[in-house]
Amino acid sequence: MTESGFTFRVSVQALARFCCQRGDLNPATERSPTAREGQAGHQRLQAQRPPHYQREQAISLEFQGQLCRWTLAGRMDGLAQTAEETLVEEIKTTYCSAATLPPEQQTVHRAQARLYAAMLCQHQDLARVRVQLTYLKLDDDTTFAFDETESRDSLLALLGDCRQQYTRWLDAHCRHLQRRNPALERAGFPFASYRPGQRSLSVALYRALRDGHSGLYHAPTGLGKTLATLFPALKHLGAGTVRQIWYLTAKNSGHNSVRQALSRLNEGLPLRLLYLQARERQCAGCSPDPATPCPARQQYFDRLPAAREAFQLHHRFHEAELAALARKYRLCPHQLSRDLLPWVDLVVADYNYVFDPYSRLVDSSGHPRQIAVLLDEAHNLPERAREMFSEDLALARLTTLRRRVTDAPLKRRLGRLQRTLRAIISEPPAHLTEATVEQLGLTAQAVLDWFSGETWLLFPEELFEAIMGLWRFAQKAHQATTEDALITWEAPPRIELFCPDPAPHLDRVRAELHSCHYFSGSLLPSEFFQRSISRSPLPTQLVLPSPFPPRHQCTLVAPINTRYGQREQSVPRITGLLQALWRLRPGRYLMAAPSYHYLNAIVAPLVAAAELPLLLQPQTRDAAQRQAFLQALAQPAYLAGVIAGGLFAEGIDLEQVKLDGVIIIGTCQPPPSPQRALIHQHYDSDGQRGFDFAYRYPGLNKVIQTAGRLIRSEQDRGLVLLVDDRFCHSGHQALLPAHWQPQIVQNSQDLARCLKAFGRE
Ligand code: SF4
Incomplete structure (x- = not known):
């Protein structure tokens, strides 16, 4: 202004x-x-x-x-x-x-x-x-x-x-700004005082936003980071430092913390807000039926101006208002949210709407340089970004396409591409040659041209995905840098252009924005996340201690060898340890193991002994079974086995369930794979510790994330039991949060002594 x-x-x-x-x-x-x-x-x-x-x-x-x-x-x-x-x-x-x-x-x-x-x-x-x-x-x-x-x-x-x-x-929009800005400037922090660390986070982020700097913030669970980041950002929105805020979450469930934070700030705040979601989530009926095309698409743009006028009357615009507007004007809510995007104050969305080259919407707001991005659960970003900037192509997709296309020269062209890719799979070069990149591009274009002449609504989903998959792979091949690596598989035949280092891509996107603020309950080890997210150190970096007294968490290490080749031998010792723990201190325990196989081996003797109530993470994606498992966690006592790094170890908020302990079997390191080997090699050649970047650091972060399910409020107290001898080494211990102070338990007597001392605290 x-x-x-x-x-x-x-x-x-x-x-x-x-x-x-x-x-x-x-x-x-x-x-x-x-x-x-x-x-x-x-x-x-x-x-x-x-x-x-x-x-x-x-x-x-x-x-x-x-x-x-x-x-x-x-x-x-x-x-x-x-x-x-x-x-x-x-x-x-x-x-x-x-x-x-x-x-x-x-x-x-x-x-x-x-x-x-x-x-x-x-x-x-x-x-x-x-x-x-x-x-x-x-x-x-x-x-x-x-x-x-x-x-x-x-x-x-x-x-x-x-x-x-x-x-x-624009005048109507300014009337909204005239109402919004003073309200934001007047808005006070919704609590009488800040939690420990919360004010430091707020102030650091406020200053970084003021100076147009980006930042990395390790802010442990319980500190109230959603409010601590949103509040200063809204202040800057009111002052005109930025024109729009994007709050990014790794999962849709993260939207709830924004809803809660906003409801605390002030229900009546004149704020226009959009939750960007995939089409299927936003509209249950979205499966376009060729026989009855969706009426919300027909004459959409003829009805849009009236809906936009109505939007200007809402100074407070949330999910319910969007749904009502779409209903009233018979407009597709998914598209309507995209058309209103430049005119809202706060956008809540998944990471991919900012970073993914194929889903980016941040540019469509028209003023990216005035957008501040708050990115929650940022420990997920390196892996998510690797997926966004890598592409693979299964040769079966080309077979699907060849079967379906009606154009004979195009069929032959697809056949030639299949032969080229098969030759690459049998003798992989370091990189795709220019000729192959050109062949991919020309074939993808020819397929798209054929596709644009067809009645695509009649296409099965599988064919549509094959077309888009080929197009995306051709695009990636065209844009690949020398850092991208080629990986091939023979059975089933598949080829991947893998991005081992997403930092340059993330840097490029960030440079187009006002600033990006990455925060999480665990961004440790700091140097790992710093280098994974950006090639150059971010100007603002903050590592905050846990807001809860360190004595509320008892951290024990059982030095048992859980490496892959030793798992069978480790089972009796682990089972004995669990039985001893149960006898000494029964309660609600979450136990994360590296695989279903290992988990089943550990619990089998416990099932036979019928000594303690066991719950096991369902092995299916069935929503009802998952829900039943979550509900069962409300029982007063159990040992609940889950997979480390999976949905139930990290992705759920157990705020309503007070755990007595979290047991982590192993170091949560990702298993070896061609991709991990490339990450190892890439960071080694960059002068970093390649092995740590590929395996040790991501594993440690999972350990910290899983343990983070335990202490979620001032009243929580409990045990973190790390079952692996590597946690005895000073190198590993130095990477754990400072307040953990782990004690080693060699046997059940040690365990009893430590638990007794913890009970006296
Ligand atoms: S309204 Fe939009 S999202 Fe819903 S079915 Fe129609 S086109 Fe799909």
């Missing part, structure tokens, strides 16, 4: 979309060339134009509303002026042909070209302009164009209409 009011910068493309998009919500518009392909296509076409043709000519106009000033700006792809005429050209790259290009898209593109021409008329006082909209079909480099000469009056009428619509819209 400036002295003269709020300021906005709007692209010509965004204005054309906002004011001129009409008709159906066409699913085909979801597939479009990548930015890099589009740019290369533009350059190819511009190079063919005559010498007096000027490329990428910047143009802008300023407008004044009642409460704001806004700049309409963009770059004309081409401008050619002679004594006889002025030509403005807008270039679009596409995979569609003239016949299959959705008319809704054409309308917006044409409006964009005409708006540029109108702006030029305004600047140069021209009587008429020739407006050319050229489509470059990327698969065969052919073009088709729409060309018309328009008078100044007709062009300025369009510009005037759009200016009026958008100024009215």
Whole structure:
């Protein structure tokens, strides 16, 4: 905001979309060339134009509303002026042909070209302009164009209409900001005092946001980190430091902590909020049936303006308001949330909406540099990011495609690609050759072109996935760096481009944003997370102690060898230890083991002895069974066996269930795999401790995460029992949280002594 009011910068493309998009919500518009392909296509076409043709000519106009000033700006792809005429050209790259290009898209593109021409008329006082909209079909480099000469009056009428619509819209948005900003500035911290560590986190994040710095914050469970991060971020939103906040969670269940934090702040706070979710989660009925296409898509853009007007009346806009708006105007709620995205204050979403190259939505808000990202449970980010920046292709997908395509040359092309990839699998090179990358790209483009001419709604899901899988793999092959590694499997044949180090990709995304703030109950070891998330040290780094007294947790180590080759021999000692513990201190115990096989071996003697009540994590994905397991955890006493690193070890909040102890068998290191070997090698060659980065550090973090289920509030007390001799080594112990202070128990007498001492605390 400036002295003269709020300021906005709007692209010509965004204005054309906002004011001129009409008709159906066409699913085909979801597939479009990548930015890099589009740019290369533009350059190819511009190079063919005559010498007096000027490329990428910047143009802008300023407008004044009642409460704001806004700049309409963009770059004309081409401008050619002679004594006889002025030509403005807008270039679009596409995979569609003239016949299959959705008319809704054409309308917006044409409006964009005409708006540029109108702006030029305004600047140069021209009587008429020739407006050319050229489509470059990327698969065969052919073009088709729409060309018309328009008078100044007709062009300025369009510009005037759009200016009026958008100024009215921005003024309405400013009225929301005028109400929101003072309310946020007035809002106080919702509790009389901060919890220990909570204020340090809040202050560090406040300062980092003020200075535009990113940060890494280790903030143990119980500190109230959602509120501690949201509160300073909302203060900066009110002060205008940032225009939007994105709160990212690793799982949908993380949305609940935001709901709770906001309800504590103030139910009536004038805040517009969107929870971005996958289509299936947002709308239970979303399985497009070709016989009855969803009516919420039909004439979607004709009804959208009225819904947007209604949205401006809501200064407090949450999930219920979105659902009501979608119902009232018969609009797809999933798309509506995307269309309202630039105009909300807080977005709650999964990581992939910011970082994944194929799901990114953060750019569509129109002002990424003014977006602050708060990323919760950040210990998940390195692995999630590796998945986002890696791609694999099973050859079975190509077989599916070959069976289905009706075009004979395309069938042959797919056959040739299969043969190339089989040869790579039998004799893997270090990297894909340029020829293979080109073959992948051309084949993917040919498949997409065939696909755009088909009635895709009739396609089975498997075929759709095969097409998108090939396209994504071809994209990844095109963009792969020397750091990406090629991995192949013979049975079933599969090929993967694996990203061992996601930091450069995360850095690139972060550089486009105002700042990113990564926090978690466990970001230890710090240097591991620092290097996994960013190549250069983040300016703000904070490691906070647990807010609870260290004496509330008794940490014991049973030095038993649980390495893979020794597991059978370890079972009697572990079972004896568990029986001794149960006799000394029965209660609610969560026990995490590295595999189902090992877990079953450990509990088998306990089942036979029928000495203690056992619960075992269900081995299926059946939601009812999972729920039943969770409900059973409310029982007064049990030993509940779960898999380390799995959903029940880390992904559940046991706030309502007070555990008496957490037992962790092994070091939770990930098992060896080709990917782990590449991570090891990559960080070794980068001067880091490769083995630790690939195995030891991720394992230790899982241990800390699993143990974190125990002490969740001031009243909780309990035992963490680490069953592995490696925890006796000082190297391992140095990486555990400082307040754990583990004691070694060699036998049941040691155990009894330690538990007795803990009981006296
Ligand atoms: S309204 Fe629901 S079913 Fe229809 S397109 Fe949107 S998400 Fe799918």
